[in-house]
Amino acid sequence: MSVQEALPLNGAAASSPGRHRGDHLLVAGLIEPGSKVLDVGCGDGDLLQLLESRGIDGRGIELSREGVNRCVAKGLAVVQGDADTDLVNYPDDAFDYVILSQTLQATRQPKAVLENLLRIGRRAIVTFPNFGFWKMRLQLLIGGHMPRTENLPATWYDTPNIHFCTIKDFVQLCDEIGVKMERSWALDIYGRPLRLKLPWWFWNMFGEQGVFLLSRAGKYR
Amino acid sequence: MASVKSRPSPAKTPSVSADERSHEVDHPSSPLARFGADQPLKLDCGLDLSPFQIAYQTYGKLNADRSNAILVCHALTGDQHVANVHPVTGKPGWWETMVGPGRPLDTNHYFIICSNVIGGCMGSTGPASINSLTGKVWGLDFPIITIPDMVRAQAMLLDRLGIETLFCVVGGSMGGMQALQWTAAYPERVFSALAIACSTRHSAQNIAFHELGRQAVMADPDWHGGRYADLGSHPHRGLAVARMAAHITYLSDAALHRKFGRRMQDRELPTFSFDADFQVESYLRYQGSSFVERFDANSYLYLTRAMDYFDIAADHDGVLAEAFREIKTRFCVVSFTSDWLFPTSESRALVHALNASSARVSFAEIETDRGHDAFLLDVPEFFDISRAFLQSAGKARGLNNGS
Numbered sequence: 196m197s198v199q200e201a202l203p204l205n206g207a208a209a210s211s212p213g214r215h216r217g218d219h220l221l222v223a224g225l226i227e228p229g230s231k232v233l234d235v236g237c238g239d240g241d242l243l244q245l246l247e248s249r250g251i252d253g254r255g256i257e258l259s260r261e262g263v264n265r266c267v268a269k270g271l272a273v274v275q276g277d278a279d280t281d282l283v284n285y286p287d288d289a290f291d292y293v294i295l296s297q298t299l300q301a302t303r304q305p306k307a308v309l310e311n312l313l314r315i316g317r318r319a320i321v322t323f324p325n326f327g328f329w330k331m332r333l334q335l336l337i338g339g340h341m342p343r344t345e346n347l348p349a350t351w352y353d354t355p356n357i358h359f360c361t362i363k364d365f366v367q368l369c370d371e372i373g374v375k376m377e378r379s380w381a382l383d384i385y386g387r388p389l390r391l392k393l394p395w396w397f398w399n400m401f402g403e404q405g406v407f408l409l410s411r412a413g414k415y416r
Numbered sequence: 417m418a419s420v421k422s423r424p425s426p427a428k429t430p431s432v433s434a435d436e437r438s439h440e441v442d443h444p445s446s447p448l449a450r451f452g453a454d455q456p457l458k459l460d461c462g463l464d465l466s467p468f469q470i471a472y473q474t475y476g477k478l479n480a481d482r483s484n485a486i487l488v489c490h491a492l493t494g495d496q497h498v499a500n501v502h503p504v505t506g507k508p509g510w511w512e513t514m515v516g517p518g519r520p521l522d523t524n525h526y527f528i529i530c531s532n533v534i535g536g537c538m539g540s541t542g543p544a545s546i547n548s549l550t551g552k553v554w555g556l557d558f559p560i561i562t563i564p565d566m567v568r569a570q571a572m573l574l575d576r577l578g579i580e581t582l583f584c585v586v587g588g589s590m591g592g593m594q595a596l597q598w599t600a601a602y603p604e605r606v607f608s609a610l611a612i613a614c615s616t617r618h619s620a621q622n623i624a625f626h627e628l629g630r631q632a633v634m635a636d637p638d639w640h641g642g643r644y645a646d647l648g649s650h651p652h653r654g655l656a657v658a659r660m661a662a663h664i665t666y667l668s669d670a671a672l673h674r675k676f677g678r679r680m681q682d683r684e685l686p687t688f689s690f691d692a693d694f695q696v697e698s699y700l701r702y703q704g705s706s707f708v709e710r711f712d713a714n715s716y717l718y719l720t721r722a723m724d725y726f727d728i729a730a731d732h733d734g735v736l737a738e739a740f741r742e743i744k745t746r747f748c749v750v751s752f753t754s755d756w757l758f759p760t761s762e763s764r765a766l767v768h769a770l771n772a773s774s775a776r777v778s779f780a781e782i783e784t785d786r787g788h789d790a791f792l793l794d795v796p797e798f799f800d801i802s803r804a805f806l807q808s809a810g811k812a813r814g815l816n817n818g819s
């Protein structure tokens with residue numbers, strides 16, 4: 196799943212410092228140099244390139260051949276594959292971090308994908324668009340139609356995003372499968388973290404994206 | 417190699433003389449590396465092959481650091497004439513779309529080497545060569561060779577040429593098998609590997625097709641138990657049938673339908689005979705008869721056998737990932753959607769093993785209806801990814817290769 200396909204983050208790109216997207220900079224900041232990282236749904240490889248520039252050993256999976264081709268041209272090690280079907284083939288503990296950036300909502304089995312992320316990687320970083328964002332709610336409540344935003348412009352019948360969730364939904368899923376949330380952020384429409392220490396319901400209402408750093412807990416321990 | 421030409425001809429006797437072909441076997445027009453009694457080729461079957469010779473072609477220039485060499489490994493019925501006119505058939509090189517100035521394997525930047533495999537019939541020692549002990553053609557006295565044997569011989573050639581490390585080893589089909597064998601046997605000598613439409617082991621179905629081809633050759637009375645050279649004959653009918661059967665496996669249902677459909681060959685109505693009424697029949701007969709002009713029947717037996725025996729995992733306790741443990745080589749694996757001889761699932765199995773060994777691997781499946789032969793044809797998406805891979809690998813190796 197290319198990021199472009201799943202979720203064009205134009206707003207985030209426009210406001211981020213330098214040429215990197217805000218959410219990419221946030222994710223890159225979480226990873227220590229020398230780590231081994233798998234980016235699932237790596238698109239054109241922008242995040243992987245940022246990671247490699249910081250001394251991180253990055254690998255990618257990408258659904259579209261065009262995306263794979265552009266990644267290979269950048270010297271990145273990317274294989275054509277599908278998060279739903281191909282993650283099972285990676286061995287346990289193969290990576291320090293597995294990243295799923297703006298792709299979870301486009302998978303057929305988000306729960307199985309999430310479980311695989313934390314089997315393959317010691318930690319996972321998941322970012323996704325928050326369907327509980329106030330603009331979404333308003334469109335459904337007032338407009339009476341499926342929400343469409345600048346960052347999620349597709350109509351209900353042609354969107355690749357088939358499993359939308361809210362930040363609250365995602366937290367519940369993590370609890371259910373025994374995943375530990377080490378850190379989390381809600382980003383505004385420009386991809387900047389909401390800095391205020393606020394309760395969950397506020398994030399769920401005003402966060403345009405959720406970003407979670409996860410590790411194994413419960414049954415994974 | 418699927419040329420689209422279709423000619424109205426039954427399987428004919430060869431138009432290229434047997435002399436012309438057999439001359440290339442022992443006295444090729446290519447440069448030769450000869451290895452004497454002091455440098456035998458140690459074969460997997462336990463025998464030493466000595467003396468032996470390797471015929472090869474090179475294109476481009478080796479740089480001062482000797483760091484820009486690319487070894488191209490040819491497929492089952494290919495040879496070292498990658499990008500020059502073939503000395504027997506007079507046709508262009510088999511990979512001129514891929515190798516040349518400005519091509520993905522750019523001869524302005526890389527030094528390209530391709531050698532005829534051991535067991536072949538275009539100048540490297542094989543069953544059609546003269547056995548120096550007897551003064552007669554080897555025939556079936558030639559020892560059984562394997563893909564690792566071919567690669568061992570190539571390594572000896574590179575030693576002779578003074579090339580310690582390859583920038584890249586490239587190959588499709590049987591050539592891809594050799595490329596993978598290179599990375600498994602000499603990981604430190606291979607900076608990058610481009611493995612196309614291949615597999616780490618030959619499947620049961622593929623072994624079955626090869627057996628069909630071999631039986632066709634052996635069923636030809638002109639085969640004479642493999643001693644046809646001594647008797648001045650060649651089992652061209654059996655070999656042509658083998659080639660026809662194999663050729664079907666290199667294409668796809670969709671490609672055959674698109675090229676030929678049910679169209680008739682130079683006629684409106686069926687002849688109610690076993691003449692080649694259909695274009696597809698005529699095409700296959702042409703493929704068969706043109707193949708026997710340039711290929712030795714025993715060589716076909718030996719090389720198909722080598723592919724059958726190929727199984728990298730078997731040499732590593734059945735665990736493929738063990739073959740690539742700690743490997744530093746950069747891999748690019750390419751498959752084609754309509755290839756049913758080496759389907760994408762085979763490439764994926766390789767990629768999974770490389771992932772499990774933490775190897776640096778890229779993989780792409782190219783959408784095409786042209787079947788296994790797609791790697792020899794003009795498929796722009798395939799050229800794009802090959803070029804991109806080589807340029808980025810060249811950058812990592814510090815080559816000035818236009819990246």
